[in-house]
Amino acid sequence: MVAEMKAEQIGRAARTDMQLTVPVRPVLRRGVRLRRAGDSVVLDGADRGQAFSGAFAREGLVPLAEACDGTRDHAALANELGLDESAVYKCLALLWTAGVIEEAVTGEEPRVEPELAVFLSRLGNSTGANPSWADAAARLARRPVRLEGDPSLVAAARRALRGVCRMVTDPAGPAEAPDELTVFFETASSAPLLAAAGERCERDGRPLLRVRADGGTVVVGPYVDPSITPCLDCGRHGEAEPSGEPPEHLHDLVAGLASHHVTALVARATSTHLPIDSSVIDLATLATTYLPAVTRPGCPKCSWTRGPVAPDAPAGAVYEASVAIPPRAFLAPKDHQAHYYATNLRLQSQFKDWPSRAHTPLPVPDLSVLAGTERHDPSRGGVPLTLPALALVLKIAFGIKDDETTPERVKRWTAAAGNIGCTTAYVVLRDERVTRPGVYAYAEGSHTLVAVSDTVPPGDSPCDIVVTGDLKKVMTKYGTFGFRLVFLDSGCGLASAREVARHLGLRFAPTSDWDDDALARVLGSSPADEPVVAVAALGGTA
Known part of the structure; x- marks a missing residue:
């Protein structure tokens, strides 16, 4: 693309x-x-x-x-x-x-090999974390890297990193700096020494990068820093058993892969999946799988919960770890530039319209009713739901500011991730005094109700608001992180809807449980592309 x-x-x-x-x-x-x-x-x-x-x-x-x-x-x-x-x-x-x-x-340029200067400058654009290549070179010169573990891989890594960064190869020596990075090469023969290296780094508060190599794969990670990551045990939990020692002819490949990520971590001049993920690389095909490090509930080292250690991390925790934003020290400013790609900017003005379905215009919202500081007194009882009130709730929670929106930038009443508008509000109406009962979609671009179905699911409230996530739209920009954003956007939308409803005296009650399959049938939507992320009742008695 x-x-x-x-x-x-x-x-x-x-x-x-x-x-x-x-x-x-x-x-x-x-x-x-x-x-x-x-x-x-x-x-x-x-x-x-x-x-x-x-x-x-x-x-x-x-x-x-x-x-x-x-x-x-x-x-x-x-x-x-x-x-x-x-x-x-x-x-x-x-x-x-x-x-x-x-x-x-x-000032004076760092004294490094010309090839390294070109490397840091030419590829330094990968993160944009350094103003110039000289800043990246200074990071490499300032921060020591300690190589431990398998002697053959340590020797290969020493050759790869010679002239690139400060190296320490004495595993028993004291740390040369508080931020010293330890790289441990784990093989079947050196594995018994890893625990001691991990404990030493944990005690001193220094980061550790584990690189594991066997007969068929190399695993770069986890990166372990007691202040920002799960512990070593959680980071490598669930790994397959090693399949023998790495072949000698692959030692330079393993060391080269490790050296690339060490340079990226220290110099911040090239891309790396660390510190969030570990990468599992097939040494025959170079196919790569990325695995996030996740804290297991009950872990005595990195979990807030106490009790027995869970056998595995919950699926939700694995997802959150897989899409987590890197810690501040590892943020890539260049990634922020994606907000300004023309295709991403156009997303904000791409509205669902349902052109083949009947549209019912909603009343122009009377914003003056929200201008006062006085709210409806609940002791006076609830206020019946009306079409103007419903229009105002939908406009503020999910609509756009027509007077301030331009072709270049859409203005919304409620916060939206990336200003995309990745949620869709559906209205389930049961009260004919509001309008004809049925299931409607709210078209934010035209401020209309779009007829979806005449079949109204059973319920006690005169109106339900069902919020779905537009994954196809948000994942165009954010990938799998978009799944998280639809929940954040729905929360913002419900919070705004609640405030408007309370101001008007309408009952508003979020629903804690619902039948996804039943709602998908009513809405005619696909749970894979448009999952239901929130449901709330609007109007009626408390």
């Missing part, structure tokens, strides 16, 4: 979004180049292919990149090229997000 980003959009965002930065004295990253290719300008050498289109890209982008030599700030670049400074800023923001430029090195 092509990810499109516009200079105008990312330049405007960089002015206000603190997670986006633009180099003050930009310099072209080492190992990359821009070149004309037909009507486009192509970026070679970066971590992913990029193409720039448009009139300015064809005529001005290459000269701008060539002028980025680290000696000029934005004003000087604008003066040099005869451009407006604001236009230069927008273009630099786009070039930074694409991995073309970085901040110029201040």
Whole structure:
């Protein structure tokens, strides 16, 4: 899938979004180049292919990149090229997000091999955590890495990391720094030594990366830090028994895989699945499976609960761990740029419409009834549900602000993850005084009720609100993390609906249990694509 980003959009965002930065004295990253290719300008050498289109890209982008030599700030670049400074800023923001430029090195450059400097600079765009390659090199020089475990793999890793970072190979020696990283290579023969290494790191509060290799696989992880991750026992719980020693001809491959992730952890210049997941790599096919580290309830080292240790972590905990945001120290600022891809921005204005079904216009919400600070006094009894009241509840909880919404940005009344709107509200109406009984969908874009079914499921309230998650829409941007977001959005929607209902004097009662299959049949939805995530009763007596 092509990810499109516009200079105008990312330049405007960089002015206000603190997670986006633009180099003050930009310099072209080492190992990359821009070149004309037909009507486009192509970026070679970066971590992913990029193409720039448009009139300015064809005529001005290459000269701008060539002028980025680290000696000029934005004003000087604008003066040099005869451009407006604001236009230069927008273009630099786009070039930074694409991995073309970085901040110029201040002071003396680190003394490292040219190949390492190019590696850190060219692929440093993978996280955007370092202003320049020199910052990544400084991280490597500052933080020691202790190699322990299988002697052959330790020797191979020492060769791979020579000249890259500070290495300690004496397992019995004291830590050289509080943040020293221990890498333990576990094989069938070195496995008995792992427990002692883990206890030593736990006692000293230092992180440990376990790398396990056998006859058929290599497992990179878990990464164990007592302050942010589950313990070593929970992190490797449920692993298959090792199948012999790793073949000698694969020692360099195992060490190379480990060295890549060690460099990524320390320098933050390349991508890694750590510290959240472990990766299980098949040494014959290189097929990779990612497994999250999950605390087992009752674990005496990393669980808050007390009692016997659970044999396995609950499925919900495994899912939460698999989609967890990395700890602050390991956040990848570049991941935040996904919010500004054109395809993701367009999601916010993509509304379900049900064009072949009958639409019933809802009354224009009277927002003035919410302006006062006085709420309905419950002691006076409940207020009957009316169509205007239902329209107001739906508008505030799930609708958009028509007067403030533009083609570029949708404004909603209630918080929504990524401003996407990944929930759909259905209305089950039983009271004919409100409108014709039936099951309706709320079309947020047109503020209408869409007829879904004339079959009304049994219930005691005049109206039920059923909230479903639009997984196809939200997972376009967020992947499996989107499943979690639909629950967060539904919670926000119900909270807003409750506040409006209480203000109006309407009964509002969330439902704690429901029949998913029965509701799916009534709504004509698929639980796999559109699961029911919340149900609440609206109106009636308490």
